[in-house]
Amino acid sequence: MPMKWAVTNDIISGKATNSGTKLDPLGNTTRAECAQIIKNFVKKFGK
Secondary structure, X not given: OHHHHHHHOOOOOOEEEOOEEEOOOOOOOXXXXXXXXXXXXXXXXXX
């Protein structure tokens, strides 16, 4: 459910692969990816 919420709210979009975009909830996240997720969250829900 949390992954669906995050995608629906444009917080995450997944990683680009040869076959399109892939969500990988058990994979590793880079520092840059984590920063982008936080930025997207604050932009959408911050004041």
